[in-house]
Amino acid sequence: MNELMTVLKKNVREYGMYIALAAIIAVFTILSHGVFISSRNIANLLNQTGYIAVLAVGMTLVIVIRHIDLSVGFLSGFLGAIAAISLTQWHWPVWLSILFVLGLGICAGLLTALPVAGLGIPAFVASLAGWLIYRGALMLVTAATGTIIIPNESFNALGNGYIPDLFASNSFLPGIHKTTLVLGLIATIVFIFGQIADRKRKMQYKFEVLSTGLFVAKLVFMAIILGFISWILAGYNGMSWTVVIMLAVVLVYDFITRRTVIGRHIYAVGGNPEAAELSGISVRNITFTVFGSMGFLAALSGILFAARLKSATPQAGTLFEMDAIAAAYIGGVSASGGIGSISGSLIGALVYMSLMNGMNLLGTDISLQYVIRGLVLLLAVIFDVITRKRKL
Amino acid sequence: MSDNILEMRHITKTFPGVRALSDVNFAVRRGEIHCLVGENGAGKSTLMKVLSGLYPHSDFEGEIIFNGKKKEFNGIHDSEEAGIGIIYQELALVPDMTVYENIMLGHEIRRGMTIDVQEMIHKAEELLRRVRLSINPSAKVKDLGIGKQQLVVIAKVLSRNVSLLILDEPTAALNEDDCDNLLNILRILKTQGVTSIMISHKLKEVLSIAETITVLRDGQTICTLDRQKDEVTEQILIKHMVGRSIENIYPPRTSTHAEEAVLEVKDWSAYDAKLGRKVLNNVNFHVCKGEIVGLSGLVGSGRTELARSLFGNPDGYIVSGDMVFKGKKQRFTHPRHAIRSGLAYATEDRKRNGLILIKSIQENISLANLQGVSKNGVINEELDKQNALNFVNSLSIKTPSISQLVMNLSGGNQQKVSVAKWLFVGPEMLIFDEPTRGIDVGAKYEIYTIMNDLVAKGMSILMISSELPEILGMSDRIYVVANGTITGELDAKSATQEAVMRLATQY
Ligand SMILES: Nc1ncnc2c1ncn2[C@@H]1O[C@H](COP(=O)(O)OP(=O)(O)OP(=O)(O)O)[C@@H](O)[C@H]1O
Ligand SMILES: [Mg+2]
Numbered sequence: 001m002n003e004l005m006t007v008l009k010k011n012v013r014e015y016g017m018y019i020a021l022a023a024i025i026a027v028f029t030i031l032s033h034g035v036f037i038s039s040r041n042i043a044n045l046l047n048q049t050g051y052i053a054v055l056a057v058g059m060t061l062v063i064v065i066r067h068i069d070l071s072v073g074f075l076s077g078f079l080g081a082i083a084a085i086s087l088t089q090w091h092w093p094v095w096l097s098i099l100f101v102l103g104l105g106i107c108a109g110l111l112t113a114l115p116v117a118g119l120g121i122p123a124f125v126a127s128l129a130g131w132l133i134y135r136g137a138l139m140l141v142t143a144a145t146g147t148i149i150i151p152n153e154s155f156n157a158l159g160n161g162y163i164p165d166l167f168a169s170n171s172f173l174p175g176i177h178k179t180t181l182v183l184g185l186i187a188t189i190v191f192i193f194g195q196i197a198d199r200k201r202k203m204q205y206k207f208e209v210l211s212t213g214l215f216v217a218k219l220v221f222m223a224i225i226l227g228f229i230s231w232i233l234a235g236y237n238g239m240s241w242t243v244v245i246m247l248a249v250v251l252v253y254d255f256i257t258r259r260t261v262i263g264r265h266i267y268a269v270g271g272n273p274e275a276a277e278l279s280g281i282s283v284r285n286i287t288f289t290v291f292g293s294m295g296f297l298a299a300l301s302g303i304l305f306a307a308r309l310k311s312a313t314p315q316a317g318t319l320f321e322m323d324a325i326a327a328a329y330i331g332g333v334s335a336s337g338g339i340g341s342i343s344g345s346l347i348g349a350l351v352y353m354s355l356m357n358g359m360n361l362l363g364t365d366i367s368l369q370y371v372i373r374g375l376v377l378l379l380a381v382i383f384d385v386i387t388r389k390r391k392l
Numbered sequence: 393m394s395d396n397i398l399e400m401r402h403i404t405k406t407f408p409g410v411r412a413l414s415d416v417n418f419a420v421r422r423g424e425i426h427c428l429v430g431e432n433g434a435g436k437s438t439l440m441k442v443l444s445g446l447y448p449h450s451d452f453e454g455e456i457i458f459n460g461k462k463k464e465f466n467g468i469h470d471s472e473e474a475g476i477g478i479i480y481q482e483l484a485l486v487p488d489m490t491v492y493e494n495i496m497l498g499h500e501i502r503r504g505m506t507i508d509v510q511e512m513i514h515k516a517e518e519l520l521r522r523v524r525l526s527i528n529p530s531a532k533v534k535d536l537g538i539g540k541q542q543l544v545v546i547a548k549v550l551s552r553n554v555s556l557l558i559l560d561e562p563t564a565a566l567n568e569d570d571c572d573n574l575l576n577i578l579r580i581l582k583t584q585g586v587t588s589i590m591i592s593h594k595l596k597e598v599l600s601i602a603e604t605i606t607v608l609r610d611g612q613t614i615c616t617l618d619r620q621k622d623e624v625t626e627q628i629l630i631k632h633m634v635g636r637s638i639e640n641i642y643p644p645r646t647s648t649h650a651e652e653a654v655l656e657v658k659d660w661s662a663y664d665a666k667l668g669r670k671v672l673n674n675v676n677f678h679v680c681k682g683e684i685v686g687l688s689g690l691v692g693s694g695r696t697e698l699a700r701s702l703f704g705n706p707d708g709y710i711v712s713g714d715m716v717f718k719g720k721k722q723r724f725t726h727p728r729h730a731i732r733s734g735l736a737y738a739t740e741d742r743k744r745n746g747l748i749l750i751k752s753i754q755e756n757i758s759l760a761n762l763q764g765v766s767k768n769g770v771i772n773e774e775l776d777k778q779n780a781l782n783f784v785n786s787l788s789i790k791t792p793s794i795s796q797l798v799m800n801l802s803g804g805n806q807q808k809v810s811v812a813k814w815l816f817v818g819p820e821m822l823i824f825d826e827p828t829r830g831i832d833v834g835a836k837y838e839i840y841t842i843m844n845d846l847v848a849k850g851m852s853i854l855m856i857s858s859e860l861p862e863i864l865g866m867s868d869r870i871y872v873v874a875n876g877t878i879t880g881e882l883d884a885k886s887a888t889q890e891a892v893m894r895l896a897t898q899y
Binding site: 010201204205206207208259260261262264265267268271272274275276277278279280281282338339 | 408409703706726727728730731732737739744745746747748749750751755758759760762763766769770771773774777778781792793794795813
């Protein structure tokens with residue numbers, strides 16, 4: 001019990017996010033008489049989170065290297081429209097238009113980085129220009145047609161479809177998506193073994209680790225959570241393609257940031273650009289890489305959103321950049337650079353979108369919704385600063 | 393008893409995994425100059441931070457008695473009010489502001505709604521006079537040499553009416569002349585009734601100024617020596633500090649260097665477009681394989697500029713001249729090209745541009761050579777940790793684990809991490825900018841031994857240092873830099889401090 005308190009105190013920032021998420025879920029579940037936690041709503045919530053979480057992941061790295069990218073909202077809207085146009089007017093196959101749009105995204109990101117890395121122009125200004133340009137571009141390409149309806153089923157499945165149930169059966173657990181359960185089980189097992197291996201390694205190098213009791217408790221707790229989530233998802237249509245894509249992005253980026261050379265370089269540049277440069281890291285190249293990845297993820301987000309709406313609208317992407325920035329900050333990224341995790345941003349996005357989803361469920365007035373979202377962001381950042389200060 | 397201005401009793405302070413101070417007793421007599429010495433990580437800075445209220449009263453055990461009264465400080469503000477002024481290990485000036493603005497920062501003199509500039513300049517002048525500094529109070533701090541900056545810091549602290557002045561390694565970055573000057577200022581302040589506590593690793597200056605010396609080791613008070621009663625020599629101090637005696641400060645060199653030059657620089661000039669002036673002017677020198685070459689000169693003479701312009705020129709100077717490295721004409725355009733070719737540069741300012749303070753020891757040590765611990769761009773955690781651990785052991789970096797953030801290490805241990813980082817790169821030539829700044833005698837000896845081992849294996853070292861004894865004790869040859877150009881070359885065996893200084897001040 002004593003250890004639990006000290007561990008909680010020491011990692012209050014990380015655990016604080018989980019606790020906040022749990023609290024938000026609990027409150028909305030009670031207020032909505034259980035509707036919030038229903039399979040159908042959770043599936044919906046996760047699909048909504050998808051296109052913001054993907055942006056938040058990219059934004060996290062941008063903020064880690066002490067920059068910001070305001071252009072990604074309308075960039076995502078614009079690229080969604082390009083996807084729609086390439087499908088409906090140019091009659092491209094789905095794979096081609098997706099690749100094309102992702103490629104465009106990377107180019108757009110590199111373009112934003114050009115004045116930043118090349119001339120040292122603040123990213124705020126450079127990406128504000130992008131914000132204006134892409135907004136105009138989006139209006140331009142949708143001007144003739146207005147909203148572009150996308151009739152392509154397989155494209156729309158990215159935003160609305162669910163993975164097929166390979167173990168479909170009417171006798172065993174009818175109405176439950178078995179594949180989702182199996183995937184959940186696999187994930188749990190992989191997670192547990194990963195944690196055990198990690199702990200062993202840490203002990204070998206005399207890192208501080210949790211005591212065995214607490215460690216087991218943590219594993220059991222996480223296993224229950226993972227099991228519960230897969231059970232809830234399995235109760236509706238199972239895992240959606242959006243969730244699959246979102247998880248893939250998070251896993252890949254998490255791996256990159258924690259286990260690769262380029263990841264170390266990114267955090268080094270964020271932590272102290274001058275020292276990084278003198279350690280042989282090209283701050284310029286890292287800046288291009290991070291903005292390129294941001295553009296790529298903006299394109300992905302645009303595709304997910306267009307697929308979800310089954311159309312491209314002239315307003316698509318409005319304020320997405322702000323949602324992504326908010327999610328990243330709630331997730332614990334630090335504006336002074338070098339600090340922030342991918343998993344944190346995922347949780348941040350979940351917190352933020354749960355809030356929106358829950359308030360929508362309760363029919364909260366939209367103006368009030370903005371105020372509450374703002375307050376939560378403010379609280380998260382204040383909490384962040386206070387907990388960080390105490391650690392020094 | 394009553395003549396003690398300060399008594400700290402039974403002070404215990406812990407950080408996660410570290411007991412920085414355990415039951416420390418420390419007393420300072422009124423009007424004396426009291427030096428605090430000890431190895432890196434002994435707890436000197438921590439003790440002073442406790443005293444200054446930076447660690448609030450509730451964060452440590454023990455009591456502080458100042459001017460006969462028990463004090464509970466909850467922040468710098470409280471201790472300042474009581475008359476304690478502290479100067480931290482790192483300079484705390486705003487480089488882009490003027491001298492008077494820096495001195496009066498946070499204590500601006502107002503007239504109605506506006507700031508009374510005249511009055512502030514007047515007050516600043518008065519304070520500058522107290523530290524014998526004749527400069528224009530409206531000059532920008534960044535245009536001053538580091539020795540003058542240090543005096544400005546003292547003037548700033550004096551503006552708060554201090555009776556007890558604490559200086560944490562004030563001379564670490566200063567050259568001989570500036571050091572002497574600073575010590576003199578302390579003596580003058582003493583006559584004006586200011587008591588001083590000074591932390592230093594330079595034992596000579598400690599012996600020249602201290603009336604009382606307290607030695608800390610591993611967070612404990614080892615002894616307090618009174619210069620009037622006890623006999624104190626460098627050897628005695630070292631013995632108390634490290635627990636054993638060190639006979640030679642400079643370990644003997646057994647290897648001899650080759651005649652073949654690894655680096656040859658001809659007519660090397662550099663122009664700083666931002667400052668609009670030449671920072672290097674026709675520099676010619678060479679370094680042989682397996683040789684330690686000392687680069688001496690005053691702070692600001694262009695030694696660091698020379699190193700950086702060779703090491704990939706990160707400042708974007710416009711350079712001209714020839715650089716032949718390992719037999720090939722080179723002009724590196726980014727530090728990474730230099731590193732890849734086998735030239736490394738360990739910076740002088742570890743905090744500003746040497747280390748990533750918010751990252752762990754492990755991450756910092758492998759930062760410049762991640763290829764060494766990775767395969768196909770994926771880091772081998774096992775290897776990375778083992779490597780960091782090896783360096784922590786071989787350099788005796790004092791830390792509970794390699795996951796400790798570098799910002800939580802003591803100054804000297806940070807320096808060791810920076811050394812480890814460049815040793816892991818394994819270059820053929822290493823430019824070492826102030827390699828032992830802020831490092832204790834024991835660790836200095838370790839670093840010198842490592843340098844000797846490295847050159848015995850055929851590596852070359854260009855050592856920039858403001859400490860003349862170090863330059864004379866470690867180098868094979870010495871170049872002296874003044875005003876962006878090399879004013880002389882000396883053989884280390886026959887060189888004297890006077891000869892070096894003569895060249896350093898010649899322009
Ligand atoms: N904020 C902190 N968190 C964790 N450990 C710390 C922190 N500050 C200091 N320490 C540890 O406390 C010990 C004493 O540090 P301190 O800075 O007082 O040493 P020092 O005697 O001033 O050394 P140096 O001569 O290298 O400056 C060191 O082991 C250091 O790692
Ligand atoms: Mg210190």
